[in-house]
Amino acid sequence: MKIDILTLFPNMFDGVFSESIIKRAIQNNKVEINLHDFRDFTDDPHNKVDDTPYGGGAGMVLMAQPIYDCVESLKSDDSFIILMTPDGVSYKQSMAYDLSKKKHIIIICGHYEGFDERIRNLCDLEVSIGDYVLTGGEIPSMAIVDSVVRLLPGVINEQSHMEDSFNNSLLDYPTYTKPRVFRGMEVPDVLLSGDHKKIDEYRYREAFNKTKSRRPDLLEK
Numbered sequence: 001m002k003i004d005i006l007t008l009f010p011n012m013f014d015g016v017f018s019e020s021i022i023k024r025a026i027q028n029n030k031v032e033i034n035l036h037d038f039r040d041f042t043d044d045p046h047n048k049v050d051d052t053p054y055g056g057g058a059g060m061v062l063m064a065q066p067i068y069d070c071v072e073s074l075k076s077d078d079s080f081i082i083l084m085t086p087d088g089v090s091y092k093q094s095m096a097y098d099l100s101k102k103k104h105i106i107i108i109c110g111h112y113e114g115f116d117e118r119i120r121n122l123c124d125l126e127v128s129i130g131d132y133v134l135t136g137g138e139i140p141s142m143a144i145v146d147s148v149v150r151l152l153p154g155v156i157n158e159q160s161h162m163e164d165s166f167n168n169s170l171l172d173y174p175t176y177t178k179p180r181v182f183r184g185m186e187v188p189d190v191l192l193s194g195d196h197k198k199i200d201e202y203r204y205r206e207a208f209n210k211t212k213s214r215r216p217d218l219l220e221k
């Protein structure tokens with residue numbers, strides 16, 4: 001898979017892509033991730049990428065031209081283009097699975113107070129990561145990349161995805177490791193019993209009850 005990210009702040013991504021599982025996935029050629037500063041694509045003699053809104057109002061608006069030119073230099077028939085914006089559809093695990101099947105993803109990070117509406121016409125999907133406002137699409141795009149890359153074949157143990165929260169619409173069951181008693185808090189006996197049928201039942205029951213109390217909306221599906 002190839003991922004191209006368009007941003008005014010490519011340095012924001014340094015730490016995230018140079019550690020842990022994403023770093024290893026890049027090193028092992030499971031994914032190629034390229035950062036593009038769309039300021040490099042501006043036609044403006046002063047390198048401007050934003051301007052005041054028509055009709056008035058506060059703030060500066062990202063212009064369409066640098067983003068169109070940058071996307072057009074990258075896209076092919078295999079490209080899937082995503083715009084990060086708080087008014088996009090809410091991101092879900094099922095979307096991570098769909099995206100993990102794509103050959104090429106282009107992600108556009110909005111910033112400042114907004115972007116020219118015509119940028120939406122370039123995109124296959126507009127995505128938000130939740131009902132709160134961030135200063136830009138960079139952090140949300142990192143969440144998308146992380147959730148997709150971990151699903152690529154050979155990146156993490158596939159058994160781990162099957163047990164992920166949100167698969168089968170349930171949150172995760174509780175897990176413990178040594179020691180058996182920590183500051184008076186004990187590991188449930190059933191996990192030490194060696195009885196795998198009982199352990200599976202316990203885990204399902206805990207996952208179900210946690211989902212019911214925290215996220216009843218998941219059970220309605």
Ligand code: 6GU
Pocket residue numbers: 083084085086088127128129130131132133134135136137140
């Ligand atoms: Cl994609 N962008 C911004 N700026 N804020 C957000 C978001 C995206 N998703 C949630 N909040």
